[in-house]
Amino acid sequence: MSGSSTGQIFRVTTAGESHGAALVAIVEGCPAGIGLSEADIQPDLDRRKPGQSKYTTQRREDDEVEILSGVFEGKTTGCPIALLIRNTDQRSKDYSEIMDKFRPGHADFTYFEKYGRRDYRGGGRSSARETAVRVAAGAVAKKLLAESGISVLGWVDQIGPVKADAAKFDRDEIINNPFFCPDAEAAEKMAAFMDALRKEGDSIGAGVTVEAHGMIPGLGEPVFDRLDADIAKALMNIPAVKAVEIGDGLSCIEAKGSEFGDAIRMSGFQSNHAGGVLGGISNGDTVRARMALKPTSSILKSRPTIDIHGNETDIVTKGRHDPCVGIRAVPVAEAMLALVLADHLLRHRASRI
Amino acid sequence: MSGSSTGQIFRVTTAGESHGAALVAIVEGCPAGIGLSEADIQPDLDRRKPGQSKYTTQRREDDEVEILSGVFEGKTTGCPIALLIRNTDQRSKDYSEIMDKFRPGHADFTYFEKYGRRDYRGGGRSSARETAVRVAAGAVAKKLLAESGISVLGWVDQIGPVKADAAKFDRDEIINNPFFCPDAEAAEKMAAFMDALRKEGDSIGAGVTVEAHGMIPGLGEPVFDRLDADIAKALMNIPAVKAVEIGDGLSCIEAKGSEFGDAIRMSGFQSNHAGGVLGGISNGDTVRARMALKPTSSILKSRPTIDIHGNETDIVTKGRHDPCVGIRAVPVAEAMLALVLADHLLRHRASRI
């Protein structure tokens, strides 16, 4: 009810905020018998970790995960898996400048309206910091999916005006540049664009694509928990996301039925405009989703705002911020997609007698 | 778990399929003391009803709703409200042509994979027919929202290449043309476009915008049930929807932080790029969402497919179909948005001591 859980059978509940002692996730519903250790989780956390390049925040967090329960002799027990990540870099500083002001684009104002108070040291639960523990939980989901041959893969397809060229897609390139971009040429342009942007003290939006390969048909529900709807919700639950597309997405508006419906042959679907989902249920083809992330709200330029006492004022958000939150959102998007699929994989077991 | 429910406090569960005896919804969690009768619900059903113009399906359904419970002496009792709509036009026909074939773009194939069987007379639960009872449930949600001064409004903003011009937005025009289009000129172009399309036996996609006015700040959650994420899921749960945008949506990718963050003054936000949601919580400004609907999958043109016995074949989908499902999706989008807001309005009551 507090919106800190996701999933029905494979269910993840998180706690912890940007400037608190630790982040915690409890992963419920993971079946018994799956091999799991911290070593399965840490690589995904390292991909998301801040400070990996000059294009992400310089906040220093080791993001080391500890499995507190649910694993015995290297295998899951079927009981809840608790994951703990201590916050180590809670830099003590002077908050007097910002503690009473609402940062535009942030949740400061809405938090205050909802709870009547807020932790002025940062974004609290709305902060992207919380997504670290989602990535850890997502790594557990990936292990479950792997048992069925399903894997997920995400990348940045656009930063501001710079788009990756689908024709130049190179899977190996994704981890070769600081932008998780599968097109090496585009990655170079992104570097140039970002260097200029950082000098301005400004920020930029991004597009991220995430896919599931090795899909099984039959996952999803036909009405209120459609697979594509659960994916849309999962991605929109990532901070800064403002749009989600499934398959061809927005461009379907201008398509005709004779062009859009994917023809079926015994060898499989002849195209994938649908993005792997028909009537809310997976068709076995690659699941493809895309999300749009707004530019980081914390920038060095001054903007008009108000404070909690009702005064109009201006604010500059100093500190360590990602100039493009979309970059580090890639492993988060993978985690969210993995969580949705793991849940529907288990739900599917109850479909037939 | 079967994905037939939506909402947590204000919770709606539906049953019924395209060619069954009836559609049913149980609306749980509506507080006691709200005036309610069939007359509050019927107008929304009538807007969605098929056969209203030559641009929608000619299936004949009265869509008369009966309130079976939860109302006493004209007021809600706080107990579940059961809504019943009988299906009246289940035209008996010869299904031998299509009963073994999977219609491309439809859920036929995925249903069969999920359940091992399907009702070959239509789309079953995946059919847009099911949305009639969502509209009925949504009308109850609208009554609850009205108590807090909140209202929702939807319209078609694009059909294929024809876009409504925001500068010509006329609220009264929406119900003056068969496309729920607020721009009279665009509506005329839509009519011409649709006439040509129908002659081809083809179908087309559409864009639908839905807004909530009179919003209260503080509705939503910061992590997994963000207000915008719940809206994205709700809209993506409408058949044929392939993309959802909140506020500026997809265009945020190319925006800079200095342009995108909505400045705050005591008189309110100075712009609404965010679409009324910050950090997953409403900021009091108009909530604005947009969805893209794919072209109707049932068309008169022949397409390649397979049958349940593993043979490759072709199919033509005769019968009574909407050439543009986006049109009748307008009252459905309103209903879905109303359901999300009603739920978060009640959830908000537990936020503070």
Add this chain to the structure above:
Amino acid sequence: MSGSSTGQIFRVTTAGESHGAALVAIVEGCPAGIGLSEADIQPDLDRRKPGQSKYTTQRREDDEVEILSGVFEGKTTGCPIALLIRNTDQRSKDYSEIMDKFRPGHADFTYFEKYGRRDYRGGGRSSARETAVRVAAGAVAKKLLAESGISVLGWVDQIGPVKADAAKFDRDEIINNPFFCPDAEAAEKMAAFMDALRKEGDSIGAGVTVEAHGMIPGLGEPVFDRLDADIAKALMNIPAVKAVEIGDGLSCIEAKGSEFGDAIRMSGFQSNHAGGVLGGISNGDTVRARMALKPTSSILKSRPTIDIHGNETDIVTKGRHDPCVGIRAVPVAEAMLALVLADHLLRHRASRI
């Protein structure tokens, strides 16, 4: 959230009140492929039906169930099954005597406190009338359980001071007397006791036992949804129930560990003090639960109460009432146990990789 649903995968939501138009249940999560028709449900409804003997209320209800959805060609489709029972005997009468008074032992006072209003024509949702549709839903659960060889059986073991003798248990006798009592001799004594009681215009409590046979080990959860805890909740959710025992129940207080722990041999457990549940999970032995029902609150004797205006007064509850609600609770107890087991049967599928 309104407490009108039970179960997580096999989930039942009911609507409808004592004096409304109809009772409705939506059964979600029933797997596809199970044979089902009204004929599978009606016999259980008939056992619960009022007016079967002079020992139950004379209200006349046919309690005919209609399946509105979720079944196609005689088999479940995997989609929600909606069940409809119209209320036919809503005798119009003069409520002026009781409409403002709170009947002692009834929910009148608490309803008024919760909702600020109530349907003064009867018990609303708290009325035992609502259990008719639970029995219908339970019959669906029984069909699912039968696929795994599990069946449930309930009986009255005590009415007031008259106890059935376990040594004289005769399964066939249960439906041979109006008390669902498996001991023919005790049933005769119950008849004599009840005849005297009716002359007094008073009512009496009862004990009901319900068992599940053919159980599968491994159903349940170890912490918050223990199988025995879910059974306890399910039975306590039946109107008038004030106590629930599992296995040896209350007598365990005086037992020693050396006597109570059921010894295990390859042929099975050597006793069943546990009632078929260990650590919240079924052990494969017969599940045995017992519930105590208080005497009917509606009696012909005058009692002190207050009215909604704050005046002290007296009340006599005329009308058609069961002098011992425990009798008709037998099929309800079976239904509730079946619902719990059906849910855990499906949940069990997600336990292991």
Add this chain to the structure above:
Amino acid sequence: MSGSSTGQIFRVTTAGESHGAALVAIVEGCPAGIGLSEADIQPDLDRRKPGQSKYTTQRREDDEVEILSGVFEGKTTGCPIALLIRNTDQRSKDYSEIMDKFRPGHADFTYFEKYGRRDYRGGGRSSARETAVRVAAGAVAKKLLAESGISVLGWVDQIGPVKADAAKFDRDEIINNPFFCPDAEAAEKMAAFMDALRKEGDSIGAGVTVEAHGMIPGLGEPVFDRLDADIAKALMNIPAVKAVEIGDGLSCIEAKGSEFGDAIRMSGFQSNHAGGVLGGISNGDTVRARMALKPTSSILKSRPTIDIHGNETDIVTKGRHDPCVGIRAVPVAEAMLALVLADHLLRHRASRI
């Protein structure tokens, strides 16, 4: 779905097992603005802590709780509260004697059937060890209840044949003896009884009563989440509980309606046979529940069992065990009742417009 959560708005999810690294609870839905620190929680943990007298297990655990999130400047923030208790006494020992054998009365057999494996070092999630973190979560619930003037109180009313005399109830005595018994004389008899029992190497059952004072009318639901049903489930979810009574409980079977219905006057109910709940909703009177706990299953006497390889054998459960688990169950019962009431207190806010 894994049964590790309880509550709907005020929701607690736990993780951690008997011999794992730590116990964790995430408390969701606690409103913002409630004063909370570790000092509010530790006293309840200390009451439950093992090793407080010779009548409880000698396992040594400090049970120190750390609040990881959800509290800022001494007040709850409205966000999830994560509670951590490290297990410190996981005595390393030789498990070869018991690792393959199923201990009678324990969950060993059922765990193995459910998950296909088990942690042979102890009871895993079914162990009473897990209840430590429920007590911590319950202490948070108590703080919320205190804001509305509600408090809970539990005590041992019976150990084996020794019953506390209600006429000698002395609230202050409860914490004066090692049995949480409110009758000093009975406590002395309990000591004598337990001394003899320990020499035998046997164990004994117990009765525990728990009450809520300062109740508010209107908490609960009329059908499937009745307040008394939720209490019954909550108490039955405590390890070893085999029966739950509400109000007069089991004795209602022999009561007549003219005796049982609590008369209502303007000054309040004239008796409390109902235990504070009518039709599933609180009536404002003291909520009274009682639970029966079976004797500890771990005893020093040899018993017949089987092992995981299908051999018949015998087992003696050495180690540090409570001879009467009922004693330390008192703070657990308080915690479970507090959790149920906190949840319904918040749910109540959505009942009326």
